Amino acid sequence: MTALDALTPQAPPPAEVTGGGGAGPWRSAWRRLRRNPAGIVGAVIVLLFVLVAVLAPLLAPFRPATSEWFGEVTPTSVPGPSDEHPLGLDSYGSDLLTQLIYGARSSLVIGVVSTAVGLAVGALLGVLAGGIGGWVDTVIMRLVDVLLSIPSLLLAVSVAALLGRSPVSIMLAISAAQVPIFARLLRASLLAQRGQDYVVALRSLGLRQRRIVVGHMLPNSLGPVLVQATLTLATAVIEVAALSFLGLGDPNPAVAEWGRMLVTAQDRLDQAPWLALYPGIAIAVTALGFTLLGEALREALDPRSGR
Template identity: 65%
Template structure:
C-alpha cells in the first residue's frame, strides 16, 4: 500500500480494534463521560448493570409483581409436618413452611434488602465523608484524632462490630441499617481522606491558592469534587456488602419481625430445618443474595476500572 505516510499514521491512530478505547475520543471529554464510554464497552459492566436494574425494578414494583401481599399465608391449609407443597399453577415456586407463597416472599424480600442496603450505605457514606473531609481538609491534630478513631473502628472485625451494635440497639430492621452503616463509616473516611490528600498535592491546588482563593473555597469547590470518584465507586461496591451483611444479621435473628417476614436472610434462616423436605426454600433466597451481590460487584469493579487511569486499555 502506497500513499502519504502521515495520512497512514493518522488512519492508524483513528481505527482501533473492537472493544478497545480510542484515546483520540477521550481528548477534551470529562472524566465521567470517558468513564461512561468505557462502561458501555465493558461486558462485565453491562451484566452487572442489568442485574442491578432487574433487582431495583423488582423491589420497586413488588406490589405489582408479587401474586400475594408480603405477610399473606394463602396455602396454610395445605402444609403438613412432613410435606411442603412444591411448584404448582397457583404457586409457581411452591409454598414455605408457614403457607406463604415463595415467589411473593422473594419479590418482597428484594424490596427489604434494597431498602436496608441503600439506607445503610447512605449512613456510612455521609458519616465517612464527614470524617474524611475533616481529616483531609484540616490536617494536623484533627487528622490524627480522626484517623485514630477510624483505626480503632477498623481494628474490630466488621461482622462482630455490626452484631454488637445491632444487639445493643435491639432486634429490628432499623438496628441492622444502623449497624451496617456504622461499620461502613471508617472505610469511606479513609478513602476520602486519602483521595483529598492526593488532590492537595496537585498543581491546580497550588495555582488556585496563588490566585488568592481561600482554603475553604479551594477545598469545597475543587479538592472535594475531584476526590469523590473513588468514594462513589466504593459506595457501589459497599451496596453488595450491605446486602450480604443484612442477610447475615437477619440470619442470626437480629432483624426482628415474625418468622413469616419476607426478607432473604430470615427466609434462609427459617429454611435450615426444611433442607431435607424442601431444599428450594434455602437455595432460592441464597441464590437471590448471591446474584444481587454479584451484580453490584461487577458494576462497581467496572466503574473502578473506568475511572482509574492506571487500568485504562491502551
C-alpha cells in the first residue's frame, strides 16, 4: 500500500459482510429460529391457539355455557361424542367442544394481559434499579427479593383472594407474581451492559445517563426479557386454570374456562373421564407450545449458539 492509498478514505464494507448494521444479530437469530424443529412446533401450536381464541365465535358450533341439552344428562351418565356434538356434552348439558374453544379465548386474554402488565411494571423497576443504581437499586432489589421468596402460585392466590373473583383480579394476581422475575432479569441485563465499550464511549462524549440507558442500553437488553415473556405465557396459562380450579376465576357461569371445566368434571370421572381429559390436554399442549417457542427464542438470541 502506497502513502497515497493510506491517505485515501476507504469505502465501508458492504452490508452483507457486516450483517446489515444493527439488524445483523436479529437476522442471524431469525435464521437459527427457522432451523429449530422444536421452535417450529412451538410456533405452530401457539399460532393455532391464538387463531382458535380469536376466531372462537366462528369456530364454535354453539353458544358457550348453554344448557339446551341438560335433559340428556342423567345422574349416572353423560352423553359422549355424536354427530351433533363431536366431543359430547359436559355435566351441565353444554357442548364440550364449544366450551373448549371459548376457554382458549379466556386463557389467551388473561394470559397476555397479565404478562404485559407484569412485563411493564417489572421492566420499569429493572430500568430504575439497573440504570440508576445506588440506594434506588438497593430498595427495589430488596422488594424484589421479598416477592421472589413467595411461591408464584401462592402469591397469585393471595392477591386474587384479596381482590375478589373477577377477570381483572386474576390478571393482577398473575402479573404480581411475574413482576419480580422481569425486574431482576432486566436489571441483570443492564448491569452487564454497563462495562461495554460503547457505553464508556457514550459517557466520554458527555451524554446524560438517562439517554444512555433508555436509548442505548435498554434496546440491547431486551432480548432475554422477550424470551422470558414467552416462557411466562406458558406459566400464565397454567395459573389461569389453577385459579379457576380453586374457585377464584370469573364468577359468571356463562364464561367458559378450562380450570372450571376440570372442577365440574371431578364428580363424573368414573362415568365420563373425557370431561377432564380434553381440557387437561388443552392446557398441557398450550403451555408446551409457549415453552418450546420460548426455549427456541433463547437459543436463537444466544450468540454462543451461532456455531
